Amino acid sequence: MVPGAPPPATVIADMWRGIGRENPVLVQFLGMCPTMAVTNTLANGIAMGAATTFVLVGSGLFVSLFRKYIAHEVRITSYILIIATFVTLADMILAATFPAISKALGPFMPLIVANCLLLGRAEAFAAKVAVHRAVADGLGMGLGFTLSLSLLSALRETLGHGSLLGHPLFGPRFEPWVFMVMPPGGFFALGVALLALAWIVELRRRRVRAVA
């Protein structure tokens, strides 16, 4: 047993944690830069989520495979190298398959390396558990990340462009709320989403107290 290892859990529980209670964006506030920068259209949000999931699963797999051979002193550098390799792969695959989206994401694709979510999961989880758990955790965190990005980008594209995945929704008389697709709109949309979430939690807490 490795010191500080997470308690044993089923594969499903490992996966579910990233989607729900430890959601990287809405609960842990990790990976904020891509969350804000690429969520102006739904296609960009999904592409960024998928690429991050790919890197999370790949780096989780390799960090866990080599966990007994990586010396403690050089572990951060080793994790960064593994992550950077997978980011390079993801960057090239995206550029080859969806060149338009790759151009829209621009420097934020290589910047996945500096996403604290990846190094955080490698250090806190993948380096301490067996391979299947590391992969399940990567998949769960990736799905949770993709889900939050999709929700945020769907909201911003609907209000800011009046369309979803490029298809117009409201007809020609709709006046787009351009603010939502500009940089301040990113902060604003996530801020309002978090306020709403906190409000729901608060209401539920009050109801529990009223019953008790």
Next chain:
Amino acid sequence: MSNLAWIFVSTLLVNNFTLVMFLGLCSFFGVTAKIETAWRLGLANTFVLLLTAIFAWLLNTFVLGAAPYLRIVAFIVVIASAVQFVEMAVRKYLPVLFRQLGIYLPLITTNCAILGLALFQTSRHYTLIEGLVFAIGAGLGLTLALSLMASIRERIEVADVPRIARRMGLVLVIASSLSMAFMGFAGMGSAP
């Protein structure tokens, strides 16, 4: 010369790294509770940005022409080593500053502003001098954003805020209005 001045103003205000380009948001939200730490971290970042600009230029000029697919790996390894070096130097020669910065010094490695600077410098084909001006503008812009946010948050600390807004929600809405203010500089034109 006017080109250099333009790069400086553009990165400092029009395309502010934090508020308009969304780079380095972790420290923008994580380290802006106290104004003292905020501007110190900003200046430490500026120093690492300057080093990165030099190293990125060296890599682009002498190494990566032969192997462009190694760009991401090479940049991140060089940045991690540079931060390690700065940490050792500061610990040896400026122990007081080292204690004040604490954990934030090593965390500069995962600040996306640093890697972002290297990538932008590459895609815009900056020369060494342009790259250095770009780094100073970006670093001071970062310091400006961190200090503004920290001074607002210090005031909020003593204000009567509704319970649901005490965590990140309110901070994000404030960041939105700061970002909106910086959008006002957009009238000065876009990047060359």
